[in-house]
Amino acid sequence: MPEKIDIYSGATLDSKIDLSIQRGSKNSEVKMEKYTVEYDKTEVVLDLVHRVQAEFAPDLAVRWNCKAGKCGSCSAEVNGSPKLMCMTKMSDYTNAKSMEIRPMRTFPLIKDLVTDVSWNFEKNKQIKPFKPPTGVKELTMYQQHVDRIQEYRKCIECFLCQDTCHVLRTHEEFNQYAGPRFMIRLATLEFHPEDQEDRIGEIKNTFGVNMCNITKCCQEVCPEEIHITDNGIIPLKERVADNFYDPLMMAVSWIKRLL
């Protein structure tokens, strides 16, 4: 058999795998569809999904943008693990005869591998934005004081942590808990050295920081390797605890609110 060459990349396709992809939409039957796909061992899972589109199922729905792990669009569950398809190498599955790809389970299905993640965007909107000191044109901040928030700001909003967190995935507490992504977002604002806003009440009540029971599953799947629980949620919990139980901090927070 002559070697097959990929139409896009020119890669030599010398391996073969049975790819089962979840097909179907919220309006139709949903089932696993099998495609036998040829590939090159240096490729990533997203390359194979694209080959399925080009050769077998042109209407297959999948989100992606950058194919470089930078935009957080191509989240899915590969053999049950939440992953960015563009950063998941086929060489991590050597000798596998088959592979299963499903959409993120925590969010409502739209079609095939695409889910409705709009809840996340609504949550984000509820978070009070950054408030700089009044009257300044430029901020003076030192690297050692921003290192921590720069870690949180690496978030590419892939929502894989949201997909994994059992509070959302299993218990579906979408009204009680904003999920790890937004704990990190809140931490970014709360630990910003120049932020003048007070969000402590909402962090506890609206966004439900105490719903998290520190299982750390979220940080295990984060493609940006953000220490979501250790460096974000735990300090946030401490701050909330200090504020609610420490009379001095409560007074400070009251004064801040009045200003």
Added chain:
Amino acid sequence: MKIDVNEEFKNIKRYETDVLVIGAGGAGLRAAISVAEAGLHGIIVSKSLLGKAHTVMAEGGAAASLGNVDPRDNWMVHFRDTMKGGKYHNNWKMAEVFAKDAPERIRELELYGAVFDRTEQGKIKQRNFGGHKFPRLAHVGDRTGLELIRTLQDKVVHFENIDIHMETAISKLLVENGEVTGAFGYDRQSGDLLLFEAKSVILATGGFGKTFRITSNSWELTGDGEAMLYNEGGELTDMEFIQFHPTGMVYPNSVKGTLVTEGVRGEGGILRNSEGKRFMFNYVPEMFKDDYATTEEEADKWITGDPNARRPPELLTRDVVSKAIRSEVKAGRGSPHGGAFLDIASRRTPEEIKKALPSMYHQFKKLAKLDITKEPMEVGPTAHYAMGGIKVDGVTQETNIKGIFAAGEVGAGLHGANRLGGNSLTDLLVFGKIAGDYAAKRAKETTLKKPSEQKIKEAIEVTLEPFKDGNDINPYEIHAELREKMEEYAGIVRDEQGMKKGLDVLYEFLERSKHVKASGDSRMYNSSWHQSLDVKHMVITGIILTTAALQRKESRGAHTREDFPKPVDDLIKVLYVISKGPDGKPIVKEELYDDLPADLQKAMEEGEDA
């Protein structure tokens, strides 16, 4: 599928707004802020989810003469660098406001919540980049685009008067009597057809890197803005100038083209050929020879901050470095996968590398199983940025069609024949704001004009054409072929014969693209439909690009012709302006930039001496 236009017409979802912003990259989001601050209603549409636009990929930084690292910097030096990098073919009106407004736009981002890397004095840190005389790029490690888009996105979502339609594509601009009435499109998730009536429309749709095989661009950059405006009688210019970034990954195949930030060289990385030689010293062009080091010793001194040393030749402008790598490979001195070696491992400690270039470290470790703190990378040119695009008024950003504005990569002029790294992100901010301001101003001064029923029906036909019975072209296959041909005939080095052949092929593609087929029985998130419409836009931009490139009989900046290898002084100010002719084929009109006024000439000289 049978398409019943009358039935479809009844089911259209309609929206009205003052200003419609097409695109949610840096330019679109910044424009929307201006619209909101002017107290008007705005709608933003984007093909993907919020925060995912191509801007998110930007790595190295945003250029502005803040002077935080080297106080000698000022707007005149930035102006001079931008003009020189653009081989003096820039729209100097734009270059002037750009260089002047840049610092304020960057500082303002910080007040919106952006957290840039800091200097010892607690100010925004700036890094070196190709063609910039002083350290000038505000940055966050090598993920500056993410910082920029997330900051703007978080600002925009809190305006009550801005509505955002994610995963919504525009398929046709509605223009009647030379004036805009709105735009027509569809909701990718549901497949519903949408009509947006607007007083002003801002195009912020990005470039068209996806017309090339090897590219650093995301899927969205398919030339929609350029093609849709052209279809309505709009003018494009400088389409021949496509920047090939010198350092894309060349291996593995799957990631061929993925960008390796210029920041690697800004942090001291050097290029070597297979013989281990630092070859860039052999490629310093005459016009730059006073600015660049002639020995390795001098270049190394510069990296350590010696103000009297000149910069290393690895930091020459991108057009020069790309061509140098190509020459080395052609001469048989390439790396095993046909590129050059980019070495940072022997120049910086592993800790420094991981701190300054975290995503590069991650990217190579994950995708190429290579540790950049230990080994050199293999890199080669990749299609990266469109200097050309929509012709705009240098003051207002308005196009030749009344009420349509353009900003960001889709616009043309600022960067001339070659863009300096870091100048795009700032371009988005500066001209996003200006386009937003002027679009708002117009919206305040005009009333909403209704698009005619006939025009809307035309738009329905265009949008649903891929579902027509009898279509048989696979949109993925034709895209793959198109990219191959563009690379072959209109790539990094061009000549008349090749481009003529290329045009013949492209016109065949144009015919075939009328029959691209949307498969499946549902319009819901139907990728083949989306790809079909994208392909049509890419074929049109490909034709325009090649037509323009054929016209420019010189080599200047990013446009290199084997048959006209030298720049021609008489052509510096010549613009090739392209619009759709009566037979549907592009016509080329020659226009001239005005001479640089005396005050800017003086600014340029002062910049030169700084």
